[in-house]
Amino acid sequence: MIGNEVATGDSLIHSLDPRVKIVxxxxxxxxxxxxxxxxxxxxxMGLGLSIILLAGVPMRQLVRRLIPVNTFILLLWIFLPFxxxxxxxxxxxxxxxxxxxxxxxxxxxxxxxxxVVVLIALVASTSILTLGxxxxxxxxPKKIVHLFxxxxxxxxxIHREYVRLANAVKVRGFRPGTNMHTYKTxxxxxxxxxxxxxxxxxxxxxxxxxxxxxxxxxxxxxxSLKAADVASLILMLALMLALGVLEWTKxx
Amino acid sequence: MDKDGLIINLEEISFGxxxxxxxxxxxxxxxxxxxxxxxxxPNGSGKTTLFHIIMGLIKxxxxxxxxxxRHVKEEKDFRSVRQRIGLLFQDADDQLFSPTVLEDVxxxxxxxxxxxxxxxxxxxxxLASLGLAGFEDRITYKLSGGEKRLxxxxxxxxxxxxxxxxxxxSTGLDETTxxxxxxxxxxxxxxxxxxxxxxxxxxxxxxxxxxxxxxxxSVDPESIPHTHVHTHKHGKYVHEHGRKTPNDKA
Numbered sequence: 395m396i397g398n399e400v401a402t403g404d405s406l407i408h409s410l411d412p413r414v415k416i417v418x419x420x421x422x423x424x425x426x427x428x429x430x431x432x433x434x435x436x437x438x439m440g441l442g443l444s445i446i447l448l449a450g451v452p453m454r455q456l457v458r459r460l461i462p463v464n465t466f467i468l469l470l471w472i473f474l475p476f477x478x479x480x481x482x483x484x485x486x487x488x489x490x491x492x493x494x495x496x497x498x499x500x501x502x503x504x505x506x507x508x509x510v511v512v513l514i515a516l517v518a519s520t521s522i523l524t525l526g527x528x529x530x531x532x533x534x535p536k537k538i539v540h541l542f543x544x545x546x547x548x549x550x551x552i553h554r555e556y557v558r559l560a561n562a563v564k565v566r567g568f569r570p571g572t573n574m575h576t577y578k579t580x581x582x583x584x585x586x587x588x589x590x591x592x593x594x595x596x597x598x599x600x601x602x603x604x605x606x607x608x609x610x611x612x613x614x615x616x617x618s619l620k621a622a623d624v625a626s627l628i629l630m631l632a633l634m635l636a637l638g639v640l641e642w643t644k645x646x
Numbered sequence: 647m648d649k650d651g652l653i654i655n656l657e658e659i660s661f662g663x664x665x666x667x668x669x670x671x672x673x674x675x676x677x678x679x680x681x682x683x684x685x686x687x688p689n690g691s692g693k694t695t696l697f698h699i700i701m702g703l704i705k706x707x708x709x710x711x712x713x714x715x716r717h718v719k720e721e722k723d724f725r726s727v728r729q730r731i732g733l734l735f736q737d738a739d740d741q742l743f744s745p746t747v748l749e750d751v752x753x754x755x756x757x758x759x760x761x762x763x764x765x766x767x768x769x770x771x772x773l774a775s776l777g778l779a780g781f782e783d784r785i786t787y788k789l790s791g792g793e794k795r796l797x798x799x800x801x802x803x804x805x806x807x808x809x810x811x812x813x814x815x816s817t818g819l820d821e822t823t824x825x826x827x828x829x830x831x832x833x834x835x836x837x838x839x840x841x842x843x844x845x846x847x848x849x850x851x852x853x854x855x856x857x858x859x860x861x862x863x864s865v866d867p868e869s870i871p872h873t874h875v876h877t878h879k880h881g882k883y884v885h886e887h888g889r890k891t892p893n894d895k896a
Binding site for chain 1: 698701703725728729732733735737739740741743744745746748749752753754756757758762765766785786787801802805
């Protein structure tokens with residue numbers, strides 16, 4: 395299945411109640427997103443890295459997952475230093491890099507990496523299905539939870555359908571190039587995939603109706619908070635509070 | 647009510663798409679309690695359409711449907727039909743949409759208003775009765791084709807229906823799984839209509855076979871599926887023996 399590495403492992407992070415993890419990650423993300431001071435951001439980054447070390451995520455997997463975020467951030471580094479007014483720092487021909495711009499880009503880089511690192515720790519230590527159930531338990535909107543479950547369930551089926559179609563054009567000698575024929579074929583492929591997915595959605599809906607579906611999905615899993623969960627939650631809350639205080643005291 | 651045991655009564659049902667010959671053309675079908683009926687017919691002859699019309703998933707353009715002695719017309723009429731008639735879909739990937747097997751099988755009972763514990767118990771019992779004990783926490787999309795078919799059957803049976811509509815339950819299965827489906831069907835205390843292209847399968851599982859063509863079902867009570875090994879040019883199709891026509895030599 396695409397993008398679903400098995401969440402195996404027996405670290406403390408793995409064994410935590412998924413609800414605690416979701417709450418902690420949300421809190422962390424909010425605090426980091428609204429903070430400005432570098433002390434706060436760097437501490438958050440440090441905290442994120444300790445969490446991911448504790449979860450025992452392999453380095454390669456971590457780096458691979460950080461690449462997309464940082465590609466985007468690279469773009470910011472190209473534009474941001476030159477799009478502010480303030481103290482000049484360096485110049486590239488007619489372009490002048492400004493201190494404020496550089497700081498701004500640095501803040502965004504640290505913030506996004508810290509948040510993504512923690513998210514990786516969450517996803518790598520919790521199976522996707524457990525996450526869905528935990529969202530349900532946390533009273534996330536029903537539609538989001540349904541969407542989440544159906545995506546998990548059918549991304550693989552749709553991927554298989556895509557592979558079937560792609561093989562069908564391959565065995566008839568299709569080689570992609572830069573020409574109208576290629577574009578047309580690819581467009582047919584994507585179009586066909588959409589049509590098939592929509593047909594499948596219709597059939598799944600029918601199957602659900604046949605079994606009495608009236609808009610409710612029920613979850614059979616139950617979670618229970620253990621002492622370690624409560625302790626971790628309290629620790630996380632305290633740390634977030636500390637970061638908040640650190641951020642707030644700069645005003646004083 | 648259904649005092650004569652008549653549970654599905656279709657009268658003059660028509661259905662079709664514009665600019666094409668009708669899929670169902672004034673079709674009549676009577677199905678009684680205790681009956682086990684096979685249904686054969688070429689691809690596109692409307693077998694699946696017929697099932698979907700009985701379940702109220704598509705709307706027929708004319709005709710009258712009576713199920714369990716009641717005239718059904720609206721979506722709300724069909725809701726109660728769906729509790730008593732179970733449909734097994736051709737493609738198990740359509741039927742199994744929950745992440746785990748247990749959740750999928752418990753989905754129907756939960757919709758019928760059972761509590762979580764009751765639904766789990768029913769799901770476990772149904773799975774065990776199909777020889778699927780231990781499958782509860784398996785991920786549905788990682789099951790093999792045969793396992794998916796059996797779990798699909800479990801999801802339908804968990805609703806404790808009185809009638810089953812089975813759409814090609816044996817297609818694409820290996821001999822072992824086909825054999826276990828045959829054993830399961832023979833052991834059920836249910837009435838069913840079963841679509842299949844496989845006459846050997848129908849011989850094992852049904853009392854008589856209807857043939858679908860030109861938008862109609864022809865049911866001949868005397869066409870009883872049976873097997874005896876011999877060869878002649880009609881061997882591939884449902885056919886009758888013992889009635890001599892001028893062309894017959896034997």
